[in-house]
Amino acid sequence: MLPNAHVDVSALTHLEKLPLADLDFALPGNIDILIGAAVFPHLLLPNIVRSEQDNLPPAIETVFGYVIMGAVPTSHSSRYTTSCCSVLQENNINSLVKRFWELEEISAPPSMSHKDLECEEHFRATTVRDNSGRYIVALPFCGDPYSLGDSYAVALRRFHCLERKLNSSPNLRRAYNDVIRDYIDKYFLSPVVSDNADCVPAYYIPHHGVVREDKISTKLRVVLDASCRTTSGQSINDILHTGPNLQGDLFNIIINFRLFKIALSADCRQMFLNIGVHESDRRFQRIFYRFSNDEPITVYQFNRVCFGLRSSPYHA
Structure with a gap:
């Protein structure tokens, strides 16, 4: 009892x-x-x-x-x-x-916050498809882009640090060059020809490489540090919406594996980089790079959604 x-x-x-x-x-x-x-x-x-x-x-x-x-x-x-x-x-x-x-009781999904609703509205109003069928999205700003300070100096300084690391490892330099060349060849990345930075704000993003030895295809991934603060104390990630979580519920995904005898798992190659970004927003995705110390440092900007921005998972 x-x-x-x-x-x-x-x-x-x-x-x-x-x-x-x-x-x-x-x-x-x-x-x-x-x-x-x-x-x-x-x-x-x-x-x-x-x-x-x-x-x-x-x-x-x-x-x-x-x-x-x-x-x-x-x-x-x-x-x-x-x-x-x-x-x-x-x-x-x-x-x-x-x-x-x-x-x-089966729990109902939580209602979206005011910021998430703003992000959804922005997505619906600005997302289009080009002639090839590719989706083109706009960065979902939740703050004023003009509040960004100077990011040029810190991004250039961080690039010089990266370059010293690349110079000390020829294999890493070769792998990094291959990734950047691949980005340029596929129009993921383009050099900035002309600039009116005095009139319109821009953001220069420090970047580094993450080496994944377990990957069969691309062992090196270029990651952007979009949380690097400018002279105003803000970064690009500080003024971007994160967006609602659109990932599938893990419990339901695991349960679905019991429905059939065979389950297939796949990955989207360069998923973020297959989504275009409006031309007016590409200036907020700029990086420095050169393929050797003999070349001048060039400013490039991403034409596609890049890895490291707060809004990228939501867009994908």
């Missing part, structure tokens, strides 16, 4: 001198073991000790000793409450039933 309220044992005189299965049956405690219906009947023995009063529970003999089942008075109330092998305070029943339904 496992109550969650103290049992008034003074009324249970018929239990005196019985070898009980649990000497502390009258006190609330932790559950030590759950016995299923398939096993419980085999534990029962024939003896049953009853009280002279019909409203008191009988003691049933088991292989563990006598157990008490039925309605019993609690120490806090003169009323009797009943539950199978346990005692419940009557004022707890409502909260327990409520908790049961809360556990069984």
